[in-house]
Ligand code: NAP
């Protein structure tokens with residue numbers, strides 16, 4: 003007898019072929035705790051597979067008494083109330099590590115693109131200005147300059163390792179100093195912001211990091227500083243960032259994530275010192291396939307052995 007599974011988001015290639023033999027699948031584009039939405043299946047759903055960023059709240063879980071696992075696509079799981087899930091005995095799993103290479107590359111791509119004005123210079127050439135106005139303006143090199151990484155976990159460490167080859171002076175800010183890490187540690191984020199040329203943000207989203215990159219942090223980073231955010235839009239005070247960039251209090255920004263995705267503040271479109279990506283940090287064919295494979299592996303392992311391969315820390319002891 004097949005069990006009930008709710009698939010929230012867009013299935014990745016091959017996923018449904020693997021899931022269909024084992025589960026009855028309801029594919030939903032939105033997720034809701036409205037009783038009519040579940041069409042009588044709420045009491046039967048044992049698993050949720052998420053490839054979207056819906057809000058998975060405690061209220062919603064309360065309506066799903068048979069739920070055992072939420073297998074989520076992506077390493078960040080700020081849209082799932084994992085503490086409540088653990089209390090209810092529901093395992094939340096995610097897809098760490100397999101995306102470290104591409105997400106760290108994206109951070110460095112943004113650093114280079116902002117500091118060397120890649121997008122502006124491309125537009126300069128296409129507009130015929132090289133012919134008409136001559137050579138493009140000189141830019142700042144990234145090599146040998148100071149970078150502060152906010153969040154030094156799996157991806158932050160990979161960014162640091164790669165930035166060593168740019169001879170950068172590397173420091174970091176996290177809540178706890180990391181053992182065995184040679185980079186300079188700043189407990190105080192503002193002090194680090196004052197001292198660096200680039201700040202790369204790669205923490206989780208959620209309440210603990212909400213607007214961590216505040217007006218004061220951006221003022222400390224300053225008119226020659228560049229902010230790179232590949233974490234979550236919520237980690238930066240977006241309205242303050244727009245103002246700081248417009249007023250020249252912040253030198254530049256490279257952004258992959260935004261507060262209300264896919265909405266991006268239009269004021270940013272007018273700014274030359276900003277490079278904008280549509281949340282594509284992990285978006286290569288190989289990495290997305292590896293993430294997709296891990297979503298399925300987590301689910302199948304859970305039903306075969308009682309343990310997901312990559313549970314989130316809150317659920318590690320279930
Ligand atoms: P991770 O290994 O769990 O590392 C998270 C790091 O953030 C840790 O060093 C942690 O150190 C630090 N941190 C957590 N809360 C903090 C706080 N309040 N203040 C300062 N530092 C804090 O996670 P990861 O695998 O590197 O992934 C990090 C995040 O990147 C994900 O959660 C996701 O939001 C984002 N991400 C984005 C993309 C994209 O496409 N743009 C792709 C993948 C991931 P302490 O606990 O000591 O503070």
Ligand code: 8YV
Nearest residue numbers: 053054075076077078101284
């Ligand atoms: C995903 C991400 O593309 O892993 C994460 O936390 O932000 C990205 O890699 C996204 O979660 C998929 O929707």
